Amino acid sequence: MEFSPKIIDTIKSFHFRKSITQLVTVGMVIASALMLWIGLMCITGSEAPIVVVLSGSMEPGFKRGDILFMRMSKDPIRVGDILSFTVDGHEIPIVHRAIKVHEDQHTGEVDVLTKGDNNSYGDDMFLYTEGQMSLKRHHITGKAIGFLPYVGWATILLTEKPFVKVCI
Numbered sequence: 001m002e003f004s005p006k007i008i009d010t011i012k013s014f015h016f017r018k019s020i021t022q023l024v025t026v027g028m029v030i031a032s033a034l035m036l037w038i039g040l041m042c043i044t045g046s047e048a049p050i051v052v053v054l055s056g057s058m059e060p061g062f063k064r065g066d067i068l069f070m071r072m073s074k075d076p077i078r079v080g081d082i083l084s085f086t087v088d089g090h091e092i093p094i095v096h097r098a099i100k101v102h103e104d105q106h107t108g109e110v111d112v113l114t115k116g117d118n119n120s121y122g123d124d125m126f127l128y129t130e131g132q133m134s135l136k137r138h139h140i141t142g143k144a145i146g147f148l149p150y151v152g153w154a155t156i157l158l159t160e161k162p163f164v165k166v167c168i
Contacts, residue, residue: 005109023035046142052152057116065153082144088129
């Protein structure tokens with residue numbers, strides 16, 4: 001098997017060092033983002049320390065595309081708290097307001113009923129797993145402690161418009 005001079009020149013012109021440097025740089029960016037996320041999880045105690053409002057259900061308080069900063073602590077959950085929670089079978093956190101909270105005095109177990117501010121129906125029970133009447137403490141991933149308006153639109157565009165991913 002004989003290599004033509006053109007193939008040999010192509011192999012010689014390939015810059016292995018430059019390619020390896022680019023791969024290492026991309027790896028470092030990804031590792032840095034992961035470390036930042038894990039650090040935020042440790043500091044805030046929340047599985048999802050930053051969430052994007054994906055729908056208009058929390059308007060007028062929070063609009064679609066707003067980023068919320070979440071914190072999870074041992075503080076009691078109160079009516080009016082903005083909570084992020086996950087429901088069995090759905091991995092994306094939902095952000096809604098607590099409208100009813102019941103704490104069992106004997107066991108300390110908490111039952112929370114939520115509702116989106118802009119939703120016309122009474123509560124979120126239709127979002128919960130079939131037969132589930134309320135959220136338990138383990139469903140709640142955080143309480144809102146701050147927000148940035150409109151910053152989450154980049155995330156929404158990347159998930160809802162496939163052509164944006166291709167352009168990037």
